Amino acid sequence: MHPAIQGLLTIAFGVGGCVGYFYLSNIILDTLIFPARGKDIARNIRRANMVRPWLFLLPALLALGLYLAYPVVETMRLSLTERLPGGGSEFVGLANYKQMLAEAKFWEALQNNFLWLLVVPAASTAFGLLAAQLTDRLAWGNIAKSLIFMPMAISFVGAAVIWKLVYDARPPGTEQIGILNAVYIWLGGIEPQQWLTIPFWNNFFLMMVLVWIQTGFAMVILSAALRGIPEETVEAAIVDGAGPFQIFFRIKVPQIIGTIVVVWTTITIVVLKVFDIVFAMTNGQWQTQVLANYMYDKLFVARDWGVGSASAMMIMLLVLPILVWNVYNARREMR
């Protein structure tokens, strides 16, 4: 069957199935199981209304349970087992974790991930805040914002190609076609540099790609927060003789600090999961490995499910504090 037809059928089946399920299950509930007539009418309606939320939730809960909750448990189990050659698996305790901790590549990935965690959220938030503040009252600010926001729509892979062109190096003596080397030579550099192969610093060239993408996100959110600051506070500061920098750092930033934290944590999550950029640009060579790519290597290149799952649990462990913090905040708001 042609995939396009299969796709159309899936849409029809998926949408039709959903609508059919919701419609029929409600009818069955209201007319067959707890009919709203007869002597028990009040009790039946009450019972029907107790069951109904679960009818509405059922497909979502099944999908969430199967595709997100179950894998967390299963990955944890896999990280404690070893696949046997003939099929099946055996419990090996923490052996996979021990093996992982003994690998230099793992420590390199962990170290790089921390570097990413330090730099990318900070840089994206700072650039985003700068862009939001600068474009705030500009007549053409919205156009400027939409252009800075644009990389959000570009895939990590597309961005990797875009930035590889920026970092491109041609042999010495010939004309440079990567802007970074062109500028470097123009500034007096002698040899064109293979930027992505210089250990340690190449991490920053990779991070730049993510900063470039995430700045727009930070800007949009922070820009809305800046708009929400009460005029009076700024006016009062002007009357008191505050300069523009004082107003920004002493009046505006403290009022949007909550939003800054949200932006920061959101980008932190993105950073922890960063995979495509490293995979497409260096594939972890030249000491640029990160956890997500390390995990992919273990799972699908080395086919070592045990260590792969252990490194996935490592990512989960790093995400956990933010998860708890988000849940805590969400619960506090609901009260």
Next chain:
Amino acid sequence: MNAIAGQKPGLIWALRISVILLVGLWMFPTVGLFVSSFRTGDQIATSGWWKALFPTEQNLTLRTAAPDTQVQEADLFVIEGNLFEEATDAKISAWGTNAREIDAYGPGDTAELRGGERLTVAADGSYRLQSAQEMSGGRGPRVFVSALVPPEFTLQNYETILISGGSTDNLARAFFNTLTVTIPATIIPILIAAFAAYALAWMEFPGRALLIATIVGLLVVPLQLALIPLLKFHNEIGIGKGYLGVWMAHTGFGLPLAIYLLRNYMIGIPRDIIENARVDGATDFQIFTRIILPLSFPALASFAIFQFLWTWNDLLVAMVFLIDATGETTVMTKQIVELLGTRGGNWEILATSAFVSIAVPLAVFFAMQKYLVRGLLAGSVK
């Protein structure tokens, strides 16, 4: 800020210039890709794309016409024509007949070739090759030319990528595969999530708060954890790698955000509307389909854009759940990664294919930006 800036015109200008610089900096890499996709491989390799708008000095290797086109004039055999196959405004500054001396002659000079032929090349590329004996051989002699070539743009790359290219270069199939992944993966989660969001927003039942907290938690669970368990699961139920698997995976991974966004939006719908409908005898199902769903259109649109961008741009989920060993079902992101490996130096192929893959999301982005921003604000600042 106006009040302060108004007192200092210098500050306003500093502000404007820094915004222009920032936007320029952010646009520059993408513009580079865009411009490069309209240049030939030679042009990209010999000069930076930022020079594409100006004439460039290039070294070219050209050939005269083949000996079988020679005509006899009195006792001489002559080939005449233009070294440039297509009409251009290129100006030749120097030329040579030997790869070691490519600038031995100026325009208008006459060179004597090894076989005794005499070659004259003018600045516009027209030449005259004459010989006392009849010339033989399959191809005309090579001519090395240094020429000032005016900017030139071509659609050839797009033709290669979309229509004529070989299997590794042709992106047309991957384009349709990506589309096939994206559309069901965008539509199906919306419906499932909308019902769940309604229940979480407007129905009273025990455990509701706990469920909402769970969904907030699942929002950040890395999908990396799901890869192996789900691949195992797909193999066990017999769907293996394929479209069905990738649609289901995207549906599952998209649901937390969908439910969260839609619930946040639905809870903002005035309670009166819903209470009135209840009093008038509407069932929950009717309230949902007739009132909530139409009113939630902006939130539905926001999520649809997110999910579309995410599934279109995705690489990892497609590699794990869709693309099998045959590569029949490859998506654009995967093909571009492969091109990066095999065609690392062929920027005309790379730039064009990358631009083809980002063109659709960019179009969606600029057309629906309003909803995207709204969705971001609803999804984050809470």
